[in-house]
Amino acid sequence: MTTIRLRNSKSRKVEEFHPIDPENVQMYVCGPTVYDRAHLGNARPVLVFDVLYRLLRHVYGERHVTYVRNFTDVDDKINAEAQRRKGLGDPRSLEALIAERTEETIAWYHADMDALGALRPDQEPRATAFIGQMIAMIADLIAKGHAYEKEGHVLFRVRSYQNYGALSGRSVDDMIAGARVEVAPFKEDPMDFVLWKPSDEDLPGWDSPWGRGRPGWHIECSAMSYELLGASFDIHGGGIDLQFPHHENEIAQSACAHPEAGFANYWVHNEMLQVEGKKMSKSLGNFFTVRDLLDQGVPGEVIRFVMLGTHYGKPMDWTERKREEAETTLRKWRALVDGAVPAAHPAAELVEALADDLNTAGAIADKFDKKSRAKMIVSGSSLSLT
RNA sequence: GGCGGGUUGGCGGAGAGGUUACGCAGCGGAUUGCAAAUCCGUGUAGACCGGUUCGAUUCCGGUACCCGCCUCCA
Numbered sequence: 001m002t003t004i005r006l007r008n009s010k011s012r013k014v015e016e017f018h019p020i021d022p023e024n025v026q027m028y029v030c031g032p033t034v035y036d037r038a039h040l041g042n043a044r045p046v047l048v049f050d051v052l053y054r055l056l057r058h059v060y061g062e063r064h065v066t067y068v069r070n071f072t073d074v075d076d077k078i079n080a081e082a083q084r085r086k087g088l089g090d091p092r093s094l095e096a097l098i099a100e101r102t103e104e105t106i107a108w109y110h111a112d113m114d115a116l117g118a119l120r121p122d123q124e125p126r127a128t129a130f131i132g133q134m135i136a137m138i139a140d141l142i143a144k145g146h147a148y149e150k151e152g153h154v155l156f157r158v159r160s161y162q163n164y165g166a167l168s169g170r171s172v173d174d175m176i177a178g179a180r181v182e183v184a185p186f187k188e189d190p191m192d193f194v195l196w197k198p199s200d201e202d203l204p205g206w207d208s209p210w211g212r213g214r215p216g217w218h219i220e221c222s223a224m225s226y227e228l229l230g231a232s233f234d235i236h237g238g239g240i241d242l243q244f245p246h247h248e249n250e251i252a253q254s255a256c257a258h259p260e261a262g263f264a265n266y267w268v269h270n271e272m273l274q275v276e277g278k279k280m281s282k283s284l285g286n287f288f289t290v291r292d293l294l295d296q297g298v299p300g301e302v303i304r305f306v307m308l309g310t311h312y313g314k315p316m317d318w319t320e321r322k323r324e325e326a327e328t329t330l331r332k333w334r335a336l337v338d339g340a341v342p343a344a345h346p347a348a349e350l351v352e353a354l355a356d357d358l359n360t361a362g363a364i365a366d367k368f369d370k371k372s373r374a375k376m377i378v379s380g381s382s383l384s385l386t
Numbered sequence: 387g388g389c390g391g392g393u394u395g396g397c398g399g400a401g402a403g404g405u406u407a408c409g410c411a412g413c414g415g416a417u418u419g420c421a422a423a424u425c426c427g428u429g430u431a432g433a434c435c436g437g438u439u440c441g442a443u444u445c446c447g448g449u450a451c452c453c454g455c456c457u458c459c460a
Contacts, residue, residue: 045460169389217458239460272454325410362400
């Protein structure tokens, strides 16, 4: 059997991947906050983990892999958009407007990511469907002394977790020294973070032992991964920008709530996307969505091909030139595979390259038959790693 | 300030301690009514300074530069 090797952010080394249970390999990836169209940067983790998902299914069998990716549908940006619509005179309730916003955004997300040839995860839980589990976990953390309530907020007591900072390689003291964080007066310690916060009447809220409120950002992933995958699972993925504080906080919450378990064994982070050498941002005018590209006539497979041309652990630079070259290359590959009979199994060299820490660039490079590699990697269609 | 990633030929981008990467672009040629496509051939590398070694672009150390994170942005 192929041995997959992955760079584990925990150890900062490439390690052999050995699942807890080969009959049920489990992966959790942080999904989008559904407040707007997915921008191009959002597509990178989707494609990176799509390749990993396909590889896992190839190695362990389709029925033996569970991939969970959440939708964060509790968020101030969503609230802001709903309030904006309300302000424009929409007569419906805030809750209805929020629901409308998240529904349409999820539909867009599905359509856009489908266009990139990404398989849908096995489960796509929404945060709002797990509020009860979050409340239960928070209550448990309070009971165990890892969290405290202050002025309607519940805060995680960072100092109560010995290994805080291990994933991102920081010490609590260093972080405080360089902190640009605004310290709320009710915090025992500047690093403590919110598990639950109060909502006024203009915001969505749920009843809890601490009053009407809404969850903090990090608790949803801890609660949902526990509910769907258990206290220990194999792989946790996401963008490197989430490593701190989001993933650090997830670990703290989950490890303290379930001290007997290991939470995620392998942490895989993808590097960021840039556009023409610069960070994509609205102020630089180089910000665009996946849908923008699709509407301009850039095929999803071209986007996928360009993305996978760079190893996930390196910054990926999206350039007009790469887009053009990818179109040329794919057109030629299409001509090559035209009329070819799909192979029953992917080339061993392809699997080997991908098993080597998802070396998609190396896999695309060569060393094996062009005809078979073209579709397998790029379009994920009939010849895909399944 | 703290933490992390990177630096290969015109551009993108791999593997390997010693042998041609590959692709695109360029150049020469074949084919072609023209063009496109296709085919053949071909040049240009490994940021800088040290170290290990018979030999390093590949291992080790340092320097420079670029980028990101530290702000509920993937």
